[in-house]
Amino acid sequence: MGSGASKKQLHETPKGTPEIRNSSTGPSSAVFDETSSGREMGLSKAEEDEIQEEIERMAQRFNKTGEAINDDFVAGSSTAQADEVSLAFESFLHKNGTLYTCFTQNGTRLYFDEEKGLIPFPQELYGQGRFIDMQNWFSSSSDSMENALVPDPSYMGNERTSGFYLPGKGMVTTYIFEERTNVCKYFDSHSGAWLILPLQWEMNLDFVKYRVQQVKEALPGITDYKEIAASLRQCNYNPDEVISVYLAIFGDSLESSLEGQSFEETFLHRDLFERDSRIESLNHKLQEREKEVENLQVRCRCLQEENQRLTHMTQFLHARVAEIEAEQERILEKMKALQYTPPPPTPVPKKPQQLFEPKKLARLSKAARDLNISNQQLKATVSLSLSEFGQHISKLGSVILELKDFELGSTKEIEELRTLYKREALERKLLYNQLQELRGNIRVFCRCRPDPQGLTLVEFPSDDQIIVNQNGSKKKFQFDHVFAPHCTQEDVFDGTLPIIKSCVDGYNICILAYGQTGSGKTYTMMGTEDKPGVNIRSIRELLRICQEREKIKYTTKISMLEIYNETIKDLLSKNPSNSLEIRTQGKSVMVPGLTEIEVSTEADIKETIALGEKIRTVASTKMNTESSRSHLMVTLHVNGTDSISGVVSYGTLTLCDLAGSERISKTEATGQRLVEAAAINKSLTALGQVFTALKNNTLHVPYRNSKLTHLLQPSISSSAKACVFVNVSPDAKSLGETLSSLQFGSSIQQVALGKATQHIVHAKPEK
Ligand SMILES: Nc1ncnc2c1ncn2[C@@H]1O[C@H](COP(=O)(O)OP(=O)(O)OP(=O)(O)O)[C@@H](O)[C@H]1O
Numbered sequence: 098m099g100s101g102a103s104k105k106q107l108h109e110t111p112k113g114t115p116e117i118r119n120s121s122t123g124p125s126s127a128v129f130d131e132t133s134s135g136r137e138m139g140l141s142k143a144e145e146d147e148i149q150e151e152i153e154r155m156a157q158r159f160n161k162t163g164e165a166i167n168d169d170f171v172a173g174s175s176t177a178q179a180d181e182v183s184l185a186f187e188s189f190l191h192k193n194g195t196l197y198t199c200f201t202q203n204g205t206r207l208y209f210d211e212e213k214g215l216i217p218f219p220q221e222l223y224g225q226g227r228f229i230d231m232q233n234w235f236s237s238s239s240d241s242m243e244n245a246l247v248p249d250p251s252y253m254g255n256e257r258t259s260g261f262y263l264p265g266k267g268m269v270t271t272y273i274f275e276e277r278t279n280v281c282k283y284f285d286s287h288s289g290a291w292l293i294l295p296l297q298w299e300m301n302l303d304f305v306k307y308r309v310q311q312v313k314e315a316l317p318g319i320t321d322y323k324e325i326a327a328s329l330r331q332c333n334y335n336p337d338e339v340i341s342v343y344l345a346i347f348g349d350s351l352e353s354s355l356e357g358q359s360f361e362e363t364f365l366h367r368d369l370f371e372r373d374s375r376i377e378s379l380n381h382k383l384q385e386r387e388k389e390v391e392n393l394q395v396r397c398r399c400l401q402e403e404n405q406r407l408t409h410m411t412q413f414l415h416a417r418v419a420e421i422e423a424e425q426e427r428i429l430e431k432m433k434a435l436q437y438t439p440p441p442p443t444p445v446p447k448k449p450q451q452l453f454e455p456k457k458l459a460r461l462s463k464a465a466r467d468l469n470i471s472n473q474q475l476k477a478t479v480s481l482s483l484s485e486f487g488q489h490i491s492k493l494g495s496v497i498l499e500l501k502d503f504e505l506g507s508t509k510e511i512e513e514l515r516t517l518y519k520r521e522a523l524e525r526k527l528l529y530n531q532l533q534e535l536r537g538n539i540r541v542f543c544r545c546r547p548d549p550q551g552l553t554l555v556e557f558p559s560d561d562q563i564i565v566n567q568n569g570s571k572k573k574f575q576f577d578h579v580f581a582p583h584c585t586q587e588d589v590f591d592g593t594l595p596i597i598k599s600c601v602d603g604y605n606i607c608i609l610a611y612g613q614t615g616s617g618k619t620y621t622m623m624g625t626e627d628k629p630g631v632n633i634r635s636i637r638e639l640l641r642i643c644q645e646r647e648k649i650k651y652t653t654k655i656s657m658l659e660i661y662n663e664t665i666k667d668l669l670s671k672n673p674s675n676s677l678e679i680r681t682q683g684k685s686v687m688v689p690g691l692t693e694i695e696v697s698t699e700a701d702i703k704e705t706i707a708l709g710e711k712i713r714t715v716a717s718t719k720m721n722t723e724s725s726r727s728h729l730m731v732t733l734h735v736n737g738t739d740s741i742s743g744v745v746s747y748g749t750l751t752l753c754d755l756a757g758s759e760r761i762s763k764t765e766a767t768g769q770r771l772v773e774a775a776a777i778n779k780s781l782t783a784l785g786q787v788f789t790a791l792k793n794n795t796l797h798v799p800y801r802n803s804k805l806t807h808l809l810q811p812s813i814s815s816s817a818k819a820c821v822f823v824n825v826s827p828d829a830k831s832l833g834e835t836l837s838s839l840q841f842g843s844s845i846q847q848v849a850l851g852k853a854t855q856h857i858v859h860a861k862p863e864k
Pocket of ligand 1: 547757
């Protein structure tokens with residue numbers, strides 16, 4: 098339920114007839130309507146007719162241009178001239194959840210601002226949200242509505258029909274009904290017309306105020322009075338109807354006050370919940386499909402085995418038939434040989450002699466016949482079996498083909514389900530990020546460096562969990578994201594990108610790398626020449642965004658400092674050995690005298706950071722220290738001036754590579770090392786105390802306990818957005834430090850900074 102003016106409202110006047118002051122022909126105070134008579138006012142018939150005609154002409158003109166006239170008055174314009182108005186309303190969803198309803202007049206996109214009335218849609222808002230294409234939402238939802246009741250076809254497919262994503266309900270069909278409702282108007286003595294009173298002013302009327310209060314009392318969960326007033330407008334000022342509409346959409350949850358939870362958060366929570374259940378059902382479906390495919394694969398394997406067995410058997414039978422035939426052949430040959438053996442060439446013997454006895458011959462002959470018959474039978478059986486096998490095999494072939502088709506279909510379906518699942522998971526992540534944005538929590542990322550020996554005590558069950566194996570027991574830690582050793586510098590940077598970007602809109606952003614020496618803090622923040630880290634990538638990205646926004650003029654400056662043994666050194670100064678002090682003014686914390694160098698290209702960034710690094714190395718060599726024993730802070734100041742609106746934004750990006758967090762035993766550290774260890778310990782302990790105070794929401798946050806926390810105050814307070822990298826090593830000898838770093842990260846995961854503040858001032862716009 099938006100609060101923007103609707104076309105229907107703008108057309109209406111009391112009793113459906115426009116009242117128009119005839120400034121050219123009548124007295125300035127005379128107002129004509131259907132009920133007033135000219136004669137009663139002492140006019141002649143001719144004058145009366147003339148006025149009547151004029152009224153009709155103006156009424157026609159008014160009907161054509163009434164919309165534009167009303168718009169002008171709503172905008173506070175003194176002219177009632179008709180302008181070209183496009184009443185194609187557009188919805189712009191700001192990332193903070195605000196929905197702006199806009200329309201275009203004379204080529205300018207306008208919206209109604211609570212304080213300033215009808216004003217051009219601010220340029221800087223374009224980068225902070227998006228226009229919602231209702232048409233696309235509508236069409237993309239069609240598949241999910243398969244089993245739902247559908248509206249009467251007469252309400253479909255015309256310009257009044259649209260679609261809308263309503264949290265808790267999913268996609269709903271909308272239709273602009275022609276219904277008469279009460280409309281609150283004020284009488285404009287200048288034009289003599291009743292004009293619609295903007296919502297903000299309407300809310301001050303007792304009639305409306307009382308009803309808004311009634312709804313608010315019934316539904317304490319709704320915190321936006323304007324939202325309630327707009328809903329009342331839609332429901333003919335009937336509070337009971339508004340209450341029932343909200344209850345139908347959101348259920349009973351609005352009947353109780355949503356303490357600490359904004360309206361948008363309720364939406365997001367509902368959306369998250371809905372997406373979670375959709376993901377769960379998709380997961381379930383996916384598992385079922387996978388099981389089905391598994392069963393099919395098993396069946397397919399059985400059929401293939403059966404097929405193989407039958408093929409072997411056929412081959413065996415063929416061989417057997419060939420053997421029998423050969424045997425038969427041999428016996429027949431033998432019989433022939435026996436029957437036709439020629440008599441010996443010798444003269445007539447004394448006594449004619451037979452080689453075989455006739456009995457034996459008859460027996461042999463019978464055996465041959467039997468063999469022949471059984472051979473014929475066997476042949477018939479084999480050929481029958483063969484044809485049966487053939488049929489069987491061809492059947493099996495088609496079953497296998499069917500199964501293969503089915504498997505292909507299932508694989509496709511699984512693929513689709515997987516894609517859907519991934520999309521849902523991604524959307525869930527986006528919603529989670531939006532929720533985080535609203536809560537303003539610190540994001541905590543964990544990055545585990547690779548182990549050269551490949552011996553690792555950690556596991557990564559998902560992209561937001563890390564498990565440490567300690568003496569057989571497993572300790573699980575959860576973060577906003579866990580970057581496993583194989584993750585690239587790009588992956589890590591992509592994780593921080595959503596936070597970093599808002600620096601150009603005037604937010605204070607801070608990225609900290611925490612962890613023991615050698616765990617990869619410098620690799621994450623600074624990176625190497627060919628694999629640059631978060632520092633260079635984020636500054637490069639911010640410069641790119643600044644250059645992309647033509648209407649806003651940006652200046653970008655870098656400063657680089659080091660905190661070593663509680664002293665601040667300017668790393669871009671010609672005299673880096675001079676130590677600097679911190680000065681606080683109101684909420685801002687400054688380091689007077691700190692060098693700032695303007696950068697506008699990637700080459701500038703690299704050159705400036707290389708200069709700072711060089712000075713840092715020279716200074717540490719001179720003092721015989723290691724650079725890892727100090728905190729490095731690179732700050733980018735991004736100031737932008739919008740040439741149209743005149744808004745000036747002041748954003749800072751603080752990139753901090755902290756000194757190694759390892760605990761150094763007293764016996765191990767002596768002299769300078771002990772002083773260093775004490776200083777690091779002091780500042781990191783102070784950092785922990787600050788986070789604990791923020792977590793517990795205590796009134797006093799001890800920022801001033803160390804130079805580090807004092808300097809970081811604007812970046813880790815309620816006005817900022819922060820991101821902490823907990824860097825860990827996976828090797829066994831670092832186990833203790835790894836666990837302590839992960840515990841530190843887990844505790845700051847609970848810190849809620851609240852919604853970040855945009856640092857902007859409204860200056861006079863340039864002509
Ligand atoms: N994710 C990674 N992938 C590849 N190499 C890495 C990774 N993380 C760290 N390394 C390598 O491990 C070594 C130590 O890392 P790095 O210097 O960044 O640690 P560090 O925590 O900053 O230590 P210090 O506190 O001493 O500055 C470097 O040689 C670095 O290149």
